[in-house]
Amino acid sequence: MEISQKEAILQQFPQFEQTLLDEILTHSTIKQVEEGEEVMRTGQYIRSTVLLLSGLLKVYREDDEGNEFLMYYLEPGNACALSMMCTARDEQSQIMAKAVTVAEVILIPSHLSEQWLAKYKSWHNFVIASYRQRFEELLQTLDSIAFKGLDERLLFYLKRHVKVSGKEIRLSHQQIALELNSSREVISRLLKKLEQSGAITLHRNFIEVHDLEVV
Amino acid sequence: MEISQKEAILQQFPQFEQTLLDEILTHSTIKQVEEGEEVMRTGQYIRSTVLLLSGLLKVYREDDEGNEFLMYYLEPGNACALSMMCTARDEQSQIMAKAVTVAEVILIPSHLSEQWLAKYKSWHNFVIASYRQRFEELLQTLDSIAFKGLDERLLFYLKRHVKVSGKEIRLSHQQIALELNSSREVISRLLKKLEQSGAITLHRNFIEVHDLEVV
DNA sequence: GGACTTCAGTGACTAGAATCACTTAAGGGA
DNA sequence: TCCCTTAAGTGATTCTAGTCACTGAAGTCC
Numbered sequence: 220m221e222i223s224q225k226e227a228i229l230q231q232f233p234q235f236e237q238t239l240l241d242e243i244l245t246h247s248t249i250k251q252v253e254e255g256e257e258v259m260r261t262g263q264y265i266r267s268t269v270l271l272l273s274g275l276l277k278v279y280r281e282d283d284e285g286n287e288f289l290m291y292y293l294e295p296g297n298a299c300a301l302s303m304m305c306t307a308r309d310e311q312s313q314i315m316a317k318a319v320t321v322a323e324v325i326l327i328p329s330h331l332s333e334q335w336l337a338k339y340k341s342w343h344n345f346v347i348a349s350y351r352q353r354f355e356e357l358l359q360t361l362d363s364i365a366f367k368g369l370d371e372r373l374l375f376y377l378k379r380h381v382k383v384s385g386k387e388i389r390l391s392h393q394q395i396a397l398e399l400n401s402s403r404e405v406i407s408r409l410l411k412k413l414e415q416s417g418a419i420t421l422h423r424n425f426i427e428v429h430d431l432e433v434v
Numbered sequence: 435m436e437i438s439q440k441e442a443i444l445q446q447f448p449q450f451e452q453t454l455l456d457e458i459l460t461h462s463t464i465k466q467v468e469e470g471e472e473v474m475r476t477g478q479y480i481r482s483t484v485l486l487l488s489g490l491l492k493v494y495r496e497d498d499e500g501n502e503f504l505m506y507y508l509e510p511g512n513a514c515a516l517s518m519m520c521t522a523r524d525e526q527s528q529i530m531a532k533a534v535t536v537a538e539v540i541l542i543p544s545h546l547s548e549q550w551l552a553k554y555k556s557w558h559n560f561v562i563a564s565y566r567q568r569f570e571e572l573l574q575t576l577d578s579i580a581f582k583g584l585d586e587r588l589l590f591y592l593k594r595h596v597k598v599s600g601k602e603i604r605l606s607h608q609q610i611a612l613e614l615n616s617s618r619e620v621i622s623r624l625l626k627k628l629e630q631s632g633a634i635t636l637h638r639n640f641i642e643v644h645d646l647e648v649v
Numbered sequence: 650g651g652a653c654t655t656c657a658g659t660g661a662c663t664a665g666a667a668t669c670a671c672t673t674a675a676g677g678g679a
Numbered sequence: 680t681c682c683c684t685t686a687a688g689t690g691a692t693t694c695t696a697g698t699c700a701c702t703g704a705a706g707t708c709c
Contacts, residue, residue: 350565366497
């Protein structure tokens, strides 16, 4: 593994102890993922723990009819909690992780990440912390679906998107509709309302966010 | 702590190693909880990890307007994952745990359960396994809310209820509506349909389940 | 600079679910 | 037994969101 990669890992995961870093460097592989490429999918066995080094992943649920909805985003320094917790799943609904932008992921063989839990305190803490974070995020998503109307959910979605990738949202209405498990027309109408309120400006294939808090 | 309690713990948590059991016995307290009593609530600091020894708890989310919905049930041998993962939360929505029947819970001081993670392999495994289970259950709940109509959600709810507490569901339509974050009238109508299909029989304050699979 | 493709806007209609305003039924206590 | 409370049933209405069937607009590729 190259020096530059070691530095990249060190930068994203500064909390890992030196010996753990060495193990990661020797035993794991780094994979380049293209935009839109699938990183993970439950149902098939997952043999690796996935850490994100650069780029952005989205983790979402997909049911048997092709409906989907966004669970949360993963940013560099995060781990895909699912890759650590999911055993083989044969349910109808799947959890998928897909690259939103080009990304680099570290793949750690499952049996090692399992061992490391006992061996490295920093790894152990990292895993526990990851679970907690994901659980919290999932709860927020659940919240917005359970208690809120689509208008508020859209707002929540846009805010989250701004947080991970800035004020220029390069998505079509269709894509947003898909991630919210809604339909294009409805999303278009709601976006239009937001534009009228001055919170955003609509363009073809991208949305310019001004201020989502005022709405 | 009495002998009978030790046996009860041993029975519900046979996977714990002897020395861990001793620590639990000496350092934790067992609390009797009445039906309907609140066991836990986020937002306030949680100082203890909660293990369920007997009875049934329901864990649910409650928003600022008093709407709620069921996340999952906890049965003896389970731990409340939240009590292990939630830091102080000051959000508008809360997670609550409430006793469905009289119950006994083991309260373990947080600093100890934290220590034990490193000290006892069986504890560590138990915690990780609990996280996984709860995450999975939460996903199922999320699924049913995101992709399914109220009719299917009701069915899912009833099935889950049957699994944890048998074929005589002693709940009013009102209570069910609350846990599904719906309204009584709607639930009544849906239940009526289920009755007409022969899956259940309705009585005052309880539902007799025959077969939910045929629907 | 047309022709084509993809994205976005819009009106009409439908469906599921919530709400309102009641009525009816069941059980419990005096 | 009658009264009272609480649970359940029901029709009418409203609202939100999804669907259908288009039209219009913006890019893109010869």
